[in-house]
Amino acid sequence: MKPNARLITATFPHFTTVLGLGQASCASPALRAGVAWFVRLRSTFPNEPINLVTTLIAANLMLRIACSLLLLSGVTACAQAVLNGSFEGGVNPGLSTTLFAEDSTTIGGWTVQDGSVDYCENRWMAAEGNRCIDMTGVSAGTLAQTISGFIVGRTYRLSFFIAANTEGGPVTKSLSVKIGSVSRIFAFDGTGYSGSNMGWSLRTLDFTATNSTLTLAFVGMESGLYGAVLDSVSIGDVPLELSIRSSQVEVCWPSLTNFTYQIQYRSILTTNRWVNLVPPMAGNGSNSCILDIIAPDMPRRFYQVLRLEK
Ligand SMILES: [Ca+2]
Numbered sequence: 470m471k472p473n474a475r476l477i478t479a480t481f482p483h484f485t486t487v488l489g490l491g492q493a494s495c496a497s498p499a500l501r502a503g504v505a506w507f508v509r510l511r512s513t514f515p516n517e518p519i520n521l522v523t524t525l526i527a528a529n530l531m532l533r534i535a536c537s538l539l540l541l542s543g544v545t546a547c548a549q550a551v552l553n554g555s556f557e558g559g560v561n562p563g564l565s566t567t568l569f570a571e572d573s574t575t576i577g578g579w580t581v582q583d584g585s586v587d588y589c590e591n592r593w594m595a596a597e598g599n600r601c602i603d604m605t606g607v608s609a610g611t612l613a614q615t616i617s618g619f620i621v622g623r624t625y626r627l628s629f630f631i632a633a634n635t636e637g638g639p640v641t642k643s644l645s646v647k648i649g650s651v652s653r654i655f656a657f658d659g660t661g662y663s664g665s666n667m668g669w670s671l672r673t674l675d676f677t678a679t680n681s682t683l684t685l686a687f688v689g690m691e692s693g694l695y696g697a698v699l700d701s702v703s704i705g706d707v708p709l710e711l712s713i714r715s716s717q718v719e720v721c722w723p724s725l726t727n728f729t730y731q732i733q734y735r736s737i738l739t740t741n742r743w744v745n746l747v748p749p750m751a752g753n754g755s756n757s758c759i760l761d762i763i764a765p766d767m768p769r770r771f772y773q774v775l776r777l778e779k
Contacts, residue, residue, distance in 0.1 A: 551685070552578030552614060554629075554702035557598040562588040567606040576602075579614050584689065586610035587634075589698075593664035596630035596700035603634045604644050604689030605696025613686040616704065619678035627674045627685070629702040632667040633659030637695035644697040645688040651676040654690070657697055667698065675707055717762050722774050724752035731775040732759050736767070743773055751779075 553559070558577035560566075566575070566588045573580035576588055585606030595601040604610055619625070633642040643656040655672050662668040685704075689696045724730055730750050733743040747759060761770070 550618075551616060551702050551704050555595075555597045555700060556588070556600045556602055559588065559600075562590050562600070565589045565592045565603075568610075569606070570610070576612075579612050581610055582613045582686065583611035584608040586612055586689065586696075593632075593634075593698065594667050596632070596667070596669040598700075601632075601698050601700035602687075603696050603698050604642075604687060605634070605691045605694060607694060609689035609692055609696065611686055611688045612699070613684055615682060615684045617682040619681050619683055621678050621681060624675055624677045624707050625704050626707045627676065627702070627704050629672055629687075630669040630700045631655055631657045631672050632669045632698040632700075633657050633662065634695040634698055635659045635662050635664065635667075637693065639691065639695075642695070642697035643690040644699065645690060646674055647684075647686045647688065648674070648676050649679050649683040655697075669700065714765065715763055717760050718770075719758050719760050720772050720774075721756050721758040724750075724754065724757040726752050726754045727779055728752045729777045729779055730757060731777060733773045733775065734761065734770050736770055738771055746772075749777060 553576065556576055556579070559579075560575045562575075567585050568575050568581045568588050569585045570581045570583045575581075585608055587603035587606045588600070589595075589603060590600045593601065602612060604612065627646065627648060629646075631644065633640075640660055641656050641658045643654055645652055645654045651674065653674055657668075657670055659668070685702075687699055687702075691697065720732060722730065730752060732746045732750070734746050735743050746761060750757060750759070761772075763770070
C-alpha cells in the first residue's frame with residue numbers, strides 16, 4: 470500500500486501586503502500590514518500542477534478592532550515640544566560660528582553649557598532646514614535645553630538626526646545624550662559621506678519622565694575640531710505599535726469514504742521526521758478539516774496528508 474501524499478505549507482509570519490482585504494476601513498498602511506497570513510496548498514506529485522490557494526485568515530472583526538485601537542491612539546497622542554529643535558532660530562551664524570560656554574543667547578532655546586560647538590548654516594546639507602550643530606567646536610561641547618510639561622511616569626521618545634563633520638578625523642563621531650536620569654552614547658560612521666551627502670541618521674531614545682521639568686543635553690565626545698553633527702531634535706510619545714497573531718490554522722482536504730487519512734506535520738523540511746498530528750481520520754465524502762494551534766514562537770509548520778487504503 471503506497472499512500473498518496475499532499476504537502477501543505479502554512480506560513481505564519483505577518484505579511485506586508487494584504488490581498489483582497491475588501492473590508493479594510495482603516496487607511497493606515499502600518500495597520501494593513503500584518504493582518505493576514507496564508508496557507509499554501511501544493512501537490513507533491515510532479516505531474517500535477519501546483520495548486521496555490523491563498524486564504525485570508527484575518528477576520529473583519531479583528532480589523533475593525535485594530536482600527537479602533539489605532540484611532541484611539543491618535544486621540545491620546547501628545548507631543549512634548551522641543552524649542553527650536555532644528556536650530557533654525559537664532560543669531561545668523563554665517564557659514565559657521567563657534568560658540569563657547571556659556572552661551573544662551575545665540576541659538577534660540579539652547580545653551581552651550583560646556584566646551585564649544587559650531588553653529589552652522591549651509592556649511593553642510595542640514596537634515597532639516599539650513600542649520601545644524603557640530604558638537605565639537607574647538608573642543609567637545611555640551612548643548613542643553615530645559616523642557617517642562619512632562620507627565621511624571623510617562624514614557625517619551627526623543628528623536629534626533631546625527632551625522633559627522635567629515636572634514637577631519639576620526640571617521641566615527643559620537644555624542645552622548647542625557648535627559649533626566651537617562652543617558653546613552655550614539656555613534657555615526659562617516660565613511661563615504663561628505664558635506665553634500667551627510668547620510669543623516671535618525672536615532673531615538675525612550676525615557677520615562679521622573680520630573681515634570683527635565684534638562685535635555687547633547688554632549689560632544691570628540692576633542693579637536695571635528696565632531697558629531699546634530700539636527701532636528703524632537704520629543705513625542707512612544708508610537709503605539711499594533712500587531713495581530715493567528716492562533717490556529719485549519720488544514721483541510723477533500724476526503725473519500727473509502728480511504729482514511731493521516732495528517733502529519735513538522736517544522737522544518739531538512740529532516741524526514743513527520744509527526745502525526747491526530748490519529749488517522751476516516752474519509753467522509755466531503756471536505757475534512759483539522760484545527761492546529763499555532764504557538765506564539767512558531768514561525769512555520771508544514772503539513773502532509775497521507776491517504777491510506779482502508
Ligand atoms: Ca536644522
